Amino acid sequence: MLAALAVNVGCPVPVEVLIERVWGADPPPGARRALYAHVARLRRVAERFDDTGQGRWSLLRRAGGYQLALDPDLVDLRRFQRLTGQSGLPDDEQAALLRGALELWRGEPLSGLHGIWVARVREAWHRKRVDAVIRLAGAEVRNGEPAAAAGRLTDLQGEYPLTEPLTEALMRALHATGDTAEALRCYARTRQHLVEELGTEPGRRLQELHQGILRGQPPHDARRVISAPARPAPSLASAAPSAPSAPRLSGIGPPASGMPPAALYPSAPPRHTRQRPSIVPAQLPMDVPGFIGRVDELTRLHGILAEARQHPTAVVISAVSGMAGVGKTTLALHWAQRVRREFPDGQLYVNLRGFDPGGTPVGPERAVRDFLEALGVSAAQIPGTLNAQVGLYRSVLAGQRMLVVLDNARDADQVRPLLPGSPGCLTLITSRNSLTGLAAAEGAHLLRVGLLAPAEARDLFAARLGAARVAAEPTAVDEIVVRCAGLPLALAVVAARAAARPDRHLTLLADELGAAICRLDPLETGDPGTGVRAVFEWSYRMLSPQAARLFRYAGLHPGPDSDATALGALAGVTAERARELATELTAAHLLTEHQPHRYTCHDLLRAYATERGTEQDSEAARTEATRRVLDHYLHTAYTADALLTRRHDPMTLAPPVTGSLPGQLSDYDEALAWFTAEHPVLLSAVERTPDGCDSYTWQLAATLTTFLERQGNWQALAAAHGVALDAARRSGERVGQAAAHRGLGLARSQEGHTDEARRHYKLALDLFADAGNHAGQARTRQNLAKMAWAQGRHLEALNHSRHSLKHFRAASDRGGQAIALNDMGWYLAALGAYGQALTHCRQALPLVEAIGDLSGQAHTWDSLGYVHRHLARHDRAVECYNRALALFQQTGERRSEAVCLTYLGDTLEAAGRPAEALDAWHRALELFDDLGLPDADRLRAKVRERAAATL
Known part of the structure; x- marks a missing residue:
C-alpha cells in the first residue's frame, strides 16, 4: 500500500487506482475494506515515526483518494530523477551525480506487487536505469575512466542483450581501454541476438561505430553518447532475466534515515506544481471513424482554443449550432477527441436531450449532479439545492484545465448552470438553436454548421x-x-x-x-x-417486417435509451429476438448501441419512427405496446424496491400484461444494479406517461422512492413526486396521492423544509387512513419519527414508532415490525429506559433473521450494542458492534458502518482498551472522510486528543 502511494508522492491517488495497484485488475471482494485498514495502519506508523523525530510524513485524505505527504527527496525514484535530470555540468560532476543515482537502485522495484500496471511501470523504470548507466559511461570515458564504465556496462549488457544503445556504449568503453577485439566480439554477439530473435540487422549508428573501429578510428571519436534507442527497442522486461526477489522495494537514502521503504516514482512533477483532481473524468464518447470534411469549422475551433491559451483569464465558450442531423455532435466530438490532451484534468460530457421528441430535456440539476459524481464528489457531499451544487461544481473545477461538452442543448438557460466559473476550462455546446444569449452575456463564440458541400x-x-x-x-x-x-x-x-x-x-x-x-x-x-x-x-423499407415494427415502436419508448428486454416488451417478442432485431437496426444506422447492450436513436429518427407508427399501426396496437413497456418497468422496479426495503409496499399492482417481460431479480445487488442503470428511464417515464396512464405515473414514482432516498437525490425525488401527485389527483387515487405526499415530505425534510415536510406527511397519513392502508401509514410514521428525532423531540419520535408498529402488525409485515421495534428500542435507550430498549431490540432480531433482512439485522445489532454500552456491559456491546459491522460491510451501508465504528471506539475506550479504541476511530475516520460526513473534524480532534494522551 505504501508503495502504491509513494509512486505518486505528493499527488492524490484515487481509491480505485490504489486497489488495482495492490491487488491487480481482479481484486478480491473485500479489497476496499482491506485498503481502509491498511491506510489506518500506515497512519499509525506515520505517527510513530513523527514522534521519534526520524522523519515527518503523513497520509492525507483527498476527494476520491489518498495522498502521501512526504519530502519527495526521501523517495528513491524522485531522488533518482533529480540526480539524473541535471545536464550541462562538467563530466566529473555529472558522473558523481549519476553514480549517486544508480546507488539507489537495489533489488527489483515494487517487489511483491503484481499486475499489468506494475509490469508497465517496472519496464519504464528499467529503461531509466539503462539510460543512466549509458550516460555515466559516456562521462567516465571522456574523463579517462573507461575501465570502470566497461565493467558496469558488461554486467548490464548481459541482462539486456538486445538494447543497441547499451551495446554502443560498451563498445566505445572497450575500445577506449584498448580491448578492441572484445568491442568487435560485443558487436558480433549483439548482431547474432538481433538476427535470431528479431530477424533484423543492427541499426545505422551501431553499424557505423563497428566500421569505425575496424578502420582504426580513435576511441574518443564521436563524444556524444546516445541516451535513447535509435529505434524502438524490444521490451526490457522480456529481454531481462527474472530478477531475484528482494526483501524491500528499493533503497531510500540514506538507509539510516529510519523511514519505511518507498517505491520509485515514474515521472515526478515539480514539487510545487498544481495538482490534478484525484479522479480524472474521460467521458467523451467515441470519435466517428473516417471523419471527413468540416475543414473551416475545425480551423475555427482550433482558433478559439489558441485564443484561450493567449488569454488565460477568460472563460471560453463555443456554441455550435445547426439543423438536426447536420453533424453538430459528430464535429464537436471529433474536435474534442483531437484536443483532449490539451485538458489534462479531464473531459466532461452530457447529452442534454434538448430536442428529444415527446421527451423531457435533462435539467441542469440532474446534469450538474452527474458531473459532481464524475469528479469524485460523494453523494453525501452534494448539496441539496441547485445553486449550492453549481457553486460546488465550479469550486471543484477552479484552477483546472477541463473540457466540458454540453451536447444537444435546448436554450441558454439549460447550460448556464453547467458553465465553469474560472479560466482554464473550455466549454463546447451543440444546439439546434443559435444561443445568441450566450454570446451577449457570456461572450460565447458562435459557430453555425451548415449542410455539406x-x-x-x-x-x-x-x-x-x-x-x-x-x-x-x-x-x-x-x-x-x-x-x-x-x-x-x-x-x-x-x-x-x-x-x-x-x-x-x-x-x-x-x-x-x-x-x-x-x-x-x-x-x-x-x-x-x-x-x-x-x-x-x-x-x-429494406428492413424485415419485425425489425420495422420494432423501429416504429421505438418511438414509444419513454426514456433516453433501452436494453434488449425493454425493446422486447415494446415489440411483444423475447429479449433474445429483440437483440437480433436491434442488430439489424444498428446495421442500418436506424438504431445505435451507444453502450454495450443499450440502444438509442437520433431524435430525427425517433420522430420518424413515431410518424411511421402513427401511419401504420392502429391506436390499439400502440396502446398495447406502451402498456407492455410501462408494465415491464413498473413490475421490475416494484420487485427491485422490495429487495431493497424488505417491507410490504403500500400499493398493490395489477397483474402485468402479457409480453411485458418483467425482470427476474434475485437479490439486493441485482436490484441496486438495475435501479442504477434504469433510473433515468424511470424518471423520464414518470414525466412523460401518455394520457390515460396516470396510475403508472405515481406507481413508478413510488417504486423510485427508496433508491433516490439512498442516493441522496432529493431534487429528483421531489420532481418525480410532484408529477405523481398531479397524476394521482387526476385519476382520483387516494393511495397514489398519499404515496406522492409521503415522497414529497421525505424530499422536503432532507432539504431542510421541515414545516412543509410535516404538512406533506400529515396529508399522507390522512389519505392512507381513509384508504385503510396500514403499510402506508406505518412508513409515514417512521418518516415522522426520524424527523422528530433529528430535531431532538425524542418522545414524539417514540410515539410515532409505536404507531408504526401497530400499523405494521395490522399489515402482517414482519420486516416492518422488526424495524419499528428496533426504532423503539433506540429511542427508549436515548431516553434512558435501557431495560425496555433491550426488550424491544431482542424482539426485533428473530424477525429480521427470519426474513433474511441483512440490513435490518445490522441495525438491530447496532442498537443492541448501544444499549449494552450504556448498561456498562462493555464486552457484550463490543460483540454486538462487531456483528453489526460485519453485516454493514456485507450490505455496503458505509455511512452506518462509519457510525458503528465510532460507537465501537467509544465502547472500547470505556472498557479500558485505548489502543483498540484508537484503531476503531481511525477506521471510522477513513469512512467519514471518504463519505464527506459532517462530523469528521470532531472525530479527528478526538483521535488526536486520545492519541496524545496515550504517549
Whole structure:
C-alpha cells in the first residue's frame, strides 16, 4: 500500500487506482475494506515515526483518494530523477551525480506487487536505469575512466542483450581501454541476438561505430553518447532475466534515515506544481471513424482554443449550432477527441436531450449532479439545492484545465448552470438553436454548421463505403448526394444500406431512393427535411417486417435509451429476438448501441419512427405496446424496491400484461444494479406517461422512492413526486396521492423544509387512513419519527414508532415490525429506559433473521450494542458492534458502518482498551472522510486528543 502511494508522492491517488495497484485488475471482494485498514495502519506508523523525530510524513485524505505527504527527496525514484535530470555540468560532476543515482537502485522495484500496471511501470523504470548507466559511461570515458564504465556496462549488457544503445556504449568503453577485439566480439554477439530473435540487422549508428573501429578510428571519436534507442527497442522486461526477489522495494537514502521503504516514482512533477483532481473524468464518447470534411469549422475551433491559451483569464465558450442531423455532435466530438490532451484534468460530457421528441430535456440539476459524481464528489457531499451544487461544481473545477461538452442543448438557460466559473476550462455546446444569449452575456463564440458541400458529401460517402466503389459509379453517387440534401445523417443511413449489399450497383440504389422521393413527395420543395424523410423511408423499407415494427415502436419508448428486454416488451417478442432485431437496426444506422447492450436513436429518427407508427399501426396496437413497456418497468422496479426495503409496499399492482417481460431479480445487488442503470428511464417515464396512464405515473414514482432516498437525490425525488401527485389527483387515487405526499415530505425534510415536510406527511397519513392502508401509514410514521428525532423531540419520535408498529402488525409485515421495534428500542435507550430498549431490540432480531433482512439485522445489532454500552456491559456491546459491522460491510451501508465504528471506539475506550479504541476511530475516520460526513473534524480532534494522551 505504501508503495502504491509513494509512486505518486505528493499527488492524490484515487481509491480505485490504489486497489488495482495492490491487488491487480481482479481484486478480491473485500479489497476496499482491506485498503481502509491498511491506510489506518500506515497512519499509525506515520505517527510513530513523527514522534521519534526520524522523519515527518503523513497520509492525507483527498476527494476520491489518498495522498502521501512526504519530502519527495526521501523517495528513491524522485531522488533518482533529480540526480539524473541535471545536464550541462562538467563530466566529473555529472558522473558523481549519476553514480549517486544508480546507488539507489537495489533489488527489483515494487517487489511483491503484481499486475499489468506494475509490469508497465517496472519496464519504464528499467529503461531509466539503462539510460543512466549509458550516460555515466559516456562521462567516465571522456574523463579517462573507461575501465570502470566497461565493467558496469558488461554486467548490464548481459541482462539486456538486445538494447543497441547499451551495446554502443560498451563498445566505445572497450575500445577506449584498448580491448578492441572484445568491442568487435560485443558487436558480433549483439548482431547474432538481433538476427535470431528479431530477424533484423543492427541499426545505422551501431553499424557505423563497428566500421569505425575496424578502420582504426580513435576511441574518443564521436563524444556524444546516445541516451535513447535509435529505434524502438524490444521490451526490457522480456529481454531481462527474472530478477531475484528482494526483501524491500528499493533503497531510500540514506538507509539510516529510519523511514519505511518507498517505491520509485515514474515521472515526478515539480514539487510545487498544481495538482490534478484525484479522479480524472474521460467521458467523451467515441470519435466517428473516417471523419471527413468540416475543414473551416475545425480551423475555427482550433482558433478559439489558441485564443484561450493567449488569454488565460477568460472563460471560453463555443456554441455550435445547426439543423438536426447536420453533424453538430459528430464535429464537436471529433474536435474534442483531437484536443483532449490539451485538458489534462479531464473531459466532461452530457447529452442534454434538448430536442428529444415527446421527451423531457435533462435539467441542469440532474446534469450538474452527474458531473459532481464524475469528479469524485460523494453523494453525501452534494448539496441539496441547485445553486449550492453549481457553486460546488465550479469550486471543484477552479484552477483546472477541463473540457466540458454540453451536447444537444435546448436554450441558454439549460447550460448556464453547467458553465465553469474560472479560466482554464473550455466549454463546447451543440444546439439546434443559435444561443445568441450566450454570446451577449457570456461572450460565447458562435459557430453555425451548415449542410455539406457536394464534394464533402461525396468524400463522406466514400469514407463510409470505400473509394473504389464510389469511383466506379460517379453519376449514381452524385444523385445519391443530391437526394440526401447534404445532410450527414441521411448519407450515413444510405451508406449503411449500400454497404449491406456490396453486390448491388449504386445506380439501382439511387433509382430506388429517387422513386421513394417521388412516391412520398411529388411536389418536392427543396426542404432538406423532405429529403431526409425520403432517405429514412428508403432505408426503413429494406428492413424485415419485425425489425420495422420494432423501429416504429421505438418511438414509444419513454426514456433516453433501452436494453434488449425493454425493446422486447415494446415489440411483444423475447429479449433474445429483440437483440437480433436491434442488430439489424444498428446495421442500418436506424438504431445505435451507444453502450454495450443499450440502444438509442437520433431524435430525427425517433420522430420518424413515431410518424411511421402513427401511419401504420392502429391506436390499439400502440396502446398495447406502451402498456407492455410501462408494465415491464413498473413490475421490475416494484420487485427491485422490495429487495431493497424488505417491507410490504403500500400499493398493490395489477397483474402485468402479457409480453411485458418483467425482470427476474434475485437479490439486493441485482436490484441496486438495475435501479442504477434504469433510473433515468424511470424518471423520464414518470414525466412523460401518455394520457390515460396516470396510475403508472405515481406507481413508478413510488417504486423510485427508496433508491433516490439512498442516493441522496432529493431534487429528483421531489420532481418525480410532484408529477405523481398531479397524476394521482387526476385519476382520483387516494393511495397514489398519499404515496406522492409521503415522497414529497421525505424530499422536503432532507432539504431542510421541515414545516412543509410535516404538512406533506400529515396529508399522507390522512389519505392512507381513509384508504385503510396500514403499510402506508406505518412508513409515514417512521418518516415522522426520524424527523422528530433529528430535531431532538425524542418522545414524539417514540410515539410515532409505536404507531408504526401497530400499523405494521395490522399489515402482517414482519420486516416492518422488526424495524419499528428496533426504532423503539433506540429511542427508549436515548431516553434512558435501557431495560425496555433491550426488550424491544431482542424482539426485533428473530424477525429480521427470519426474513433474511441483512440490513435490518445490522441495525438491530447496532442498537443492541448501544444499549449494552450504556448498561456498562462493555464486552457484550463490543460483540454486538462487531456483528453489526460485519453485516454493514456485507450490505455496503458505509455511512452506518462509519457510525458503528465510532460507537465501537467509544465502547472500547470505556472498557479500558485505548489502543483498540484508537484503531476503531481511525477506521471510522477513513469512512467519514471518504463519505464527506459532517462530523469528521470532531472525530479527528478526538483521535488526536486520545492519541496524545496515550504517549
